[in-house]
Amino acid sequence: MITGTTRLTALLGSPVAHSISPMMHNEAFRLLGLDYAYLCFETKEKDLEEAVRALKFLNARGFNCTMPLKVRMCDLCDQLSDAASLMESVNTAVIEEDGTLRGENTDGVGYMTSVKEAGYDVIGKKMTLLGGGGAATAIAVQAALDGVSEIALFNRRGKSWQRAQALADKLNHNTNCRVSLFDSADLSTLRSQLADSYLLTNATSAGMAPDTDASPLSDASVLHEGLIVSDIIYNPRQTRLLADAKARGCRTFNGLYMLLYQGAESFRLWTGAKMPTEKIKELYFSGQ
Numbered sequence: 525m526i527t528g529t530t531r532l533t534a535l536l537g538s539p540v541a542h543s544i545s546p547m548m549h550n551e552a553f554r555l556l557g558l559d560y561a562y563l564c565f566e567t568k569e570k571d572l573e574e575a576v577r578a579l580k581f582l583n584a585r586g587f588n589c590t591m592p593l594k595v596r597m598c599d600l601c602d603q604l605s606d607a608a609s610l611m612e613s614v615n616t617a618v619i620e621e622d623g624t625l626r627g628e629n630t631d632g633v634g635y636m637t638s639v640k641e642a643g644y645d646v647i648g649k650k651m652t653l654l655g656g657g658g659a660a661t662a663i664a665v666q667a668a669l670d671g672v673s674e675i676a677l678f679n680r681r682g683k684s685w686q687r688a689q690a691l692a693d694k695l696n697h698n699t700n701c702r703v704s705l706f707d708s709a710d711l712s713t714l715r716s717q718l719a720d721s722y723l724l725t726n727a728t729s730a731g732m733a734p735d736t737d738a739s740p741l742s743d744a745s746v747l748h749e750g751l752i753v754s755d756i757i758y759n760p761r762q763t764r765l766l767a768d769a770k771a772r773g774c775r776t777f778n779g780l781y782m783l784l785y786q787g788a789e790s791f792r793l794w795t796g797a798k799m800p801t802e803k804i805k806e807l808y809f810s811g812q
Contacts, residue, residue: 531560532582533794536567536575537590544808545588548787551807552799560585560795569596576600579619586618586794588787594629594658601627610665610694613658616790628793631659632666634786635756639723641785642777644752646723650674654708654740655727656688659756663727664691668701675701676717678708708740715746724769726755731763739764749773756782780809 535545541564549562567575572593579587589597597614598604602624608614614627639646651672653660656679664675675695679688692703706713718724724747730740747753753769756779766776788799 526561527559529559532579532584533560533562534579534584534587535562535564535590536572536587537593538566538568540564540566540590543590544783545787547808548784548799548804549791552791552804553795555800555803556795556797558795558797567593569593572596573600576617576625580623580625584619586616586790588616588790589614591658597627601625603627605629607632607662607665607669610669610698611658611661613662615786616793618793628790629662629665630786630789630793631662631782632664632669633789634782634784635663635725635779636666636670637785637788638777638779638781639754641781642754644723644775647671648673649722650676650720651723651725652676652678652714652717652721653725653727654678656680656684656691657727660688660727661691663725663756664695664703668695668699668703672701675703676721677703677705678714678717679705680708711743711746714741718746718748718751721751723752723754726753726757726763726765729757731755731760731765732757733759736760737764739768741765741768744768744772747772747774752776755779758783781805784809 535543546562553560569592594613594615604627608627608629611629613629616628616630618626653675689705692705695703726740728740730738747769751774753774753776755763755765757763758778758780761778769776788801791799
C-alpha cells in the first residue's frame with residue numbers, strides 16, 4: 525500500500541520494461557511490511573544526471589542502474605565502495621539522509637552468494653574465469669575481495685584485452701588474490717590452469733539463447749571430474765557448457781540466482797533488512 529511516507533526506490537536504464545526487479549522488490553517490501561516502492565524509469569545516458577538529481581530532490585532512498593549507465597554513475601557519486609571503485613561501475617546507489625550519493629556494485633555479491641547457495645566454498649581456492657566484460661569484471665573483483673586465492677582470467681586478444689590486463693594488474697595491486705591473464709584461444713594453457721582450479725565460471729555470452737549451440741570451450745576435454753562449472757547464463761537453464769560439464773562428471777549450476785542475490789544486496793543497502801529470498805524464489809524463480 526502506498527502511503528504519504530512511502531520511500532521510492534527505482535531502476536534506471538534502457539531498456540528496463542522487461543525487468544523482474546519491480547516484482548521482486550515490491551513483493552519483498554510487502555512481505556516485510558516496509559514502506560517502500562520500486563519503479564522502473566526508462567533513462568538514456570544523456571539524461572542520467574538529470575534523473576539522478578530528480579530522485580535526490582524527491583527524497584528517494586536509492587536506485588539501481590543497468591547498462592549503459594553503470595560506468596557513468598561512478599562520476600555522479602560522492603562516495604564509492606571498494607568493489608564499485610575497482611570495477612569502475614555502479615549498479616546500486618544509496619541516497620544518504622544528508623543528500624550524498626554512495627555508489628555500490630552488487631553484481632559480484634550476487635554471483636558469490638549464488639556460489640555459496642549452490643553449496644560450494646571457493647574462498648581460499650583457485651577459480652578460472654572466462655570473459656573480460658562487465659560481468660567478468662564484477663565477479664573477479666568480488667571474488668578477489670572475498671578471499672579467492674587465485675584467478676586465472678581468460679579473454680580474447682582484441683579490443684578488450686588491455687582492459688582485462690588493467691583489471692588483473694589492479695587486483696594484484698589492491699587485493700591478496702593472484703590474478704593472471706591468458707588468451708582464451710590457448711587451449712593447452714586453459715587445460716593446465718583448470719587442472720588445479722576448484723571452479724570454472726563462464727562470464728561470456730557464449731551459449732545464450734538463441735545461439736544455444738555455442739560454447740566458450742572449443743574442446744570440452746579440458747574439463748575434469750571434480751571441477752565445479754558455473755555459467756552466468758540462465759536462458760537456457762542448461763547451456764551447452766553445462767551439459768558438456770555434466771557429461772564429464774562435473775558438478776554444475778547456472779546464473780539464475782545471480783540476479784536474485786544482487787537484488788537482495790541492493791535491498792539490504794536501502795532498507796537494512798534481509799530480503800526474504802526463499803519466498804521470492806518460489807514466486808519468481810523456478811529453480812536451477
